[in-house]
Amino acid sequence: MKEKYPYAEIETRWQSYWADERLFEIDESDTSDKSYCLMMFPYPSAALHVGHGRNYIIGDVVARYKMMRGMRVLTPMGWDAFGLPAENAAISTGTHPRVSTLANIERMKEQLTSWGVCYDWPREVASCMPDYYRWTQWLFLKLYERELAYRATAPVNWCPSCATVLANEQVVDGACERCEAPVEEKELEQWFFKITAYAQRLLDDLDKLQGWPAKVRTMQANWIGRSVGTLVEFALVPRADGRPDDDDDVPCYTTRVDTIFGCTYMTVAPEYPGLAQLVEGLPEQDAVSAFVAKARRVSRADRITDAVEKEGVFTGRQVINPYTGNPVPLWVGNYVLMEYGTGAVMAVPAHDTRDWEFAHAYDLPIRLSIQNESQDLDLDRMDAAYVEAGTTTNSGPFTGLASREAIAKMTEHALAKGFGKAMEHYRLRDWLISRQRYWGAPIPIVYCDSCGTVPVPEDQLPVLLPEEVAFKPTGESPLAACDDFMQVKCPTCGAPARRESDTMDTFVDSSWYFLRYLSPNDESRAFDPEVANNWMPVDQYIGGVEHAILHLLYSRFFTKALHDMDLVAFDEPFEHLFTQGMIQKRNEDDGQLYKMSKSKGNVVSPDELIRDYGADTVRLYTLFIGPPEKDAEWTDQGIEGPSRFLRRVWRRAYQQRERLIAARSETVDVDSMSPAARDLHRKVHETIQLVTRDMEGDFHFNSAVAHLMDLMNAIDGCGVDGDAPSPTDAVYREAFETLVILLSPFTPHICEELWEQLGNAPSVLAADWPAVNEAALARDTVEIVVQVNGKLRARLEVRADLDQEALEASVRAMPEVAKHTAGKDIRRVVIVPNKLANVVAG
RNA sequence: GCCUGGGUGGUGGAAUGGCAGACACACGAGACUUAAAAUCUCGAGGGAGAAAUCCCGUGGGGGUUCGAAUCCCUCCCCAGGCACCA
Numbered sequence: 001m002k003e004k005y006p007y008a009e010i011e012t013r014w015q016s017y018w019a020d021e022r023l024f025e026i027d028e029s030d031t032s033d034k035s036y037c038l039m040m041f042p043y044p045s046a047a048l049h050v051g052h053g054r055n056y057i058i059g060d061v062v063a064r065y066k067m068m069r070g071m072r073v074l075t076p077m078g079w080d081a082f083g084l085p086a087e088n089a090a091i092s093t094g095t096h097p098r099v100s101t102l103a104n105i106e107r108m109k110e111q112l113t114s115w116g117v118c119y120d121w122p123r124e125v126a127s128c129m130p131d132y133y134r135w136t137q138w139l140f141l142k143l144y145e146r147e148l149a150y151r152a153t154a155p156v157n158w159c160p161s162c163a164t165v166l167a168n169e170q171v172v173d174g175a176c177e178r179c180e181a182p183v184e185e186k187e188l189e190q191w192f193f194k195i196t197a198y199a200q201r202l203l204d205d206l207d208k209l210q211g212w213p214a215k216v217r218t219m220q221a222n223w224i225g226r227s228v229g230t231l232v233e234f235a236l237v238p239r240a241d242g243r244p245d246d247d248d249d250v251p252c253y254t255t256r257v258d259t260i261f262g263c264t265y266m267t268v269a270p271e272y273p274g275l276a277q278l279v280e281g282l283p284e285q286d287a288v289s290a291f292v293a294k295a296r297r298v299s300r301a302d303r304i305t306d307a308v309e310k311e312g313v314f315t316g317r318q319v320i321n322p323y324t325g326n327p328v329p330l331w332v333g334n335y336v337l338m339e340y341g342t343g344a345v346m347a348v349p350a351h352d353t354r355d356w357e358f359a360h361a362y363d364l365p366i367r368l369s370i371q372n373e374s375q376d377l378d379l380d381r382m383d384a385a386y387v388e389a390g391t392t393t394n395s396g397p398f399t400g401l402a403s404r405e406a407i408a409k410m411t412e413h414a415l416a417k418g419f420g421k422a423m424e425h426y427r428l429r430d431w432l433i434s435r436q437r438y439w440g441a442p443i444p445i446v447y448c449d450s451c452g453t454v455p456v457p458e459d460q461l462p463v464l465l466p467e468e469v470a471f472k473p474t475g476e477s478p479l480a481a482c483d484d485f486m487q488v489k490c491p492t493c494g495a496p497a498r499r500e501s502d503t504m505d506t507f508v509d510s511s512w513y514f515l516r517y518l519s520p521n522d523e524s525r526a527f528d529p530e531v532a533n534n535w536m537p538v539d540q541y542i543g544g545v546e547h548a549i550l551h552l553l554y555s556r557f558f559t560k561a562l563h564d565m566d567l568v569a570f571d572e573p574f575e576h577l578f579t580q581g582m583i584q585k586r587n588e589d590d591g592q593l594y595k596m597s598k599s600k601g602n603v604v605s606p607d608e609l610i611r612d613y614g615a616d617t618v619r620l621y622t623l624f625i626g627p628p629e630k631d632a633e634w635t636d637q638g639i640e641g642p643s644r645f646l647r648r649v650w651r652r653a654y655q656q657r658e659r660l661i662a663a664r665s666e667t668v669d670v671d672s673m674s675p676a677a678r679d680l681h682r683k684v685h686e687t688i689q690l691v692t693r694d695m696e697g698d699f700h701f702n703s704a705v706a707h708l709m710d711l712m713n714a715i716d717g718c719g720v721d722g723d724a725p726s727p728t729d730a731v732y733r734e735a736f737e738t739l740v741i742l743l744s745p746f747t748p749h750i751c752e753e754l755w756e757q758l759g760n761a762p763s764v765l766a767a768d769w770p771a772v773n774e775a776a777l778a779r780d781t782v783e784i785v786v787q788v789n790g791k792l793r794a795r796l797e798v799r800a801d802l803d804q805e806a807l808e809a810s811v812r813a814m815p816e817v818a819k820h821t822a823g824k825d826i827r828r829v830v831i832v833p834n835k836l837a838n839v840v841a842g
Numbered sequence: 843g844c845c846u847g848g849g850u851g852g853u854g855g856a857a858u859g860g861c862a863g864a865c866a867c868a869c870g871a872g873a874c875u876u877a878a879a880a881u882c883u884c885g886a887g888g889g890a891g892a893a894a895u896c897c898c899g900u901g902g903g904g905g906u907u908c909g910a911a912u913c914c915c916u917c918c919c920c921a922g923g924c925a926c927c928a
Binding site: 214215218219221222223225227229252253254255256267308310333334335336337339340341344345346347348352353354355357425427545548549624625626627630631632633635637638639640641642644645647648651702703705706707708709710713783785787789790791792795827828829830832835836838839840 | 848853854855860861864865866881907909922923924926928
């Protein structure tokens with residue numbers, strides 16, 4: 001054994017050992033004590049930094065811990081390998097995306113190995129390989145069969161910089177989430193997945209996901225955005241000139257039908273489909289078209305902000321409030337969104353902030369239809385809309401009802417009279433999956449002049465990406481310019497036909513990869529349903545919170561769709577989810593924290609750190625940096641603590657190796673122990689208890705590591721020193737060996753080495769996680785904290801489990817107590833057994 | 843505006859109704875050394891005091907309790923999510 005901690009040598013040795021012994025490879029046919037432990041697979045962009053490392057290190061700790069608890073742990077790894085960056089790189093450097101992606105994968109794999117994180121590598125998948133995307137295409141066809149994949153023309157989000165369309169989920173504050181360019185609206189024919197068909201189930205089943213952070217469930221619920229309301233049709237007052245209308249009513253959606261007797265006008269969105277026809281030939285026509293033109297010039301991103309002043313014009317038309325029978329004017333307003341509800345809103349200025357504002361701007365009438373509890377609402381004295389629930393007033397036959405009740409009764413009335421009904425509304429839109437780019441899975445569809453849209457037959461999959469294309473961002477997929485790819489015979493009639501040139505959003509690839517890991521080499525199907533049903537759902541999923549909506553919602557949708565196709569028995573993919581926080585680095589110029597990125601120039605590479613400190617030290621610091629669910633600041637000095645700690649553990653093993661080995665045969669005997677040995681023995685078991693709690697609970701590894709440092713301090717402080725044998729030796733060995741076992745999930749290389757050096761057969765992974773010995777925790781005497789009126793005044797050492805009367809008597813007799821209760825009556829003494837006594841005096 | 847989290851020494855953090863600041867970093871003093879590194883020992887929330895000891899202290903204010911960083915109310919600030927959503 002070397003005196004100086006030889007981390008580089010040890011790390012290479014044990015990394016080879018784990019791989020050679022195939023300790024992380026499992027046979028999926030044995031499902032006893034199964035645990036599927038999954039890390040979100042990375043996009044192989046370039047080298048990993050220490051921020052990425054947190055995810056893999058946490059996952060590795062969980063996997064190793066579960067293995068030590070006797071579980072059969074499946075920990076696969078793979079690559080989310082399609083995507084824009086590789087294609088953008090191809091445009092600027094000319095390197096083919098396949099070449100750069102495969103090179104990045106090799107590089108990242110080496111880095112993962114050098115961190116000591118282990119996976120079941122034979123299950124590795126890469127979504128850009130034909131044997132993977134073949135099944136992505138197959139899943140597309142399955143969705144198409146069930147009409148969950150469809151093609152439609154719709155206004156879509158277009159990123160001019162990425163030259164492709166984006167899903168709603170990929171638009172953040174009106175900009176592309178990837179490149180931050182402002183998103184434009186385009187009317188295009190695109191492929192969609194009908195995720196809205198699952199909106200209600202995706203919402204309801206969030207309740208099943210008790211193993212997920214509440215925050216993520218809330219975010220998904222907000223995203224789905226269910227609201228319950230009433231659809232009400234307002235009949236159009238026929239035109240004075242006698243011209244017929246295409247539709248004879250304007251439907252609107254409201255969540256507050258209880259306020260409808262206060263409706264004094266109606267407003268439609270500038271994009272309202274029938275608007276042009278409604279005003280055709282009227283004196284207002286020119287004003288309306290000018291307004292619409294102006295409103296539509298404002299970008300969607302700008303229109304969504306409150307900053308835009310509410311504007312509108314009168315259309316010249318009237319509609320009839322079906323509850324009152326009275327006509328109200330129809331306006332067009334820039335604050336009405338076409339994509340929500342019907343694109344028309346009933347306006348109740350007295351009870352809606354926006355309508356209040358608009359009515360004041362255009363001098364429209366305001367009518368009170370809800371009273372508050374104290375009945376003191378008076379339009380003359382109101383300076384804002386009253387938007388809370390209340391009691392209906394001025395509401396004809398519905399007057400005097402509580403809002404809730406009024407909504408129920410009035411909706412019922414609408415249904416009975418045939419002018420409306422209850423309606424749910426979701427904010428969630430269908431998932432736009434077409435991308436006008438090369439580096440993705442081709443959509444397996446052929447267009448034939450006589451047969452129309454024809455899905456590629458399953459036995460003709462995969463639709464391979466052509467190798468040679470021109471990577472030019474033209475706004476159309478590079479595939480469209482590739483004749484060899486595009487020209488195809490119609491699978492149905494054999495006539496010349498054209499392929500779909502768009503590829504799929506990469507989130508499609510990542511919506512099912514957890515199934516492919518289970519049958520990675522199956523050439524006959526995407527996955528084996530039996531194996532999937534045995535191993536799914538994933539027991540523990542670990543990844544970044546930035547995927548809270550996109551990836552996690554899409555994967556849930558896929559799983560439910562597969563469930564409905566009877567392809568799998570489960571309907572949620574991930575049982576427990578852990579979302580780790582980002583590692584950030586402070587910018588020296590502005591003192592702000594930023595997430596690590598090449599553009600910010602604050603990337604910390606693990607390579608040099610592993611070279612200078614060793615992988616175990618880097619792992620330990622990454623875990624010790626803070627609670628893993630929170631963001632943390634990486635500092636270069638911070639690594640010194642974990643570094644010193646591991647060097648000290650090594651040094652102590654080196655210095656005390658003979659003692660530790662000699663004590664192998666000795667048994668720990670509580671009865672004959674010295675007080676110092678007894679204290680160390682207790683500390684060992686307290687540490688087991690604390691560390692186990694951190695492992696089982698919220699993964700508070702920072703606290704587990706602190707407890708292990710504390711145990712090491714106790715080992716060094718127990719009085720065993722030098723070479724002379726000591727009666728404490730048996731406990732000393734117990735303490736050191738326990739430290740090695742408990743530490744091994746965090747710093748596996750050094751622990752494997754020490755475990756062997758202490759005379760045990762490898763691997764430490766096969767060692768049992770230690771159990772707490774309750775007897776070891778017992779104490780003969782305990783220190784009682786003595787308070788007077790809640791303030792700490794003294795401490796008292798007493799026999800453990802001393803009865804309350806005796807303790808109270810001792811406390812009352814203390815001079816410190818007497819001093820602080822002088823001149824006061826002692827009213828009572830609160831006793832917390834073995835902990836505290838509080839003397840209440842006054 | 844609404845919904846989540848969060849605010850504790852110079853710093854990262856610990857304590858989820860019972861000793862605030864565990865464990866570390868940085869810092870200071872000392873030991874070892876020709877010197878440095880490494881290592882070891884000691885110190886340290888703020889204030890008063892020679893000391894014993896006392897007072898103050900977990901974003902501000904109020905409350906519940908024998909006792910509050912922890913529970914409740916309210917306000918301020920920070921981060922994330924949603925947002926003219928009818």
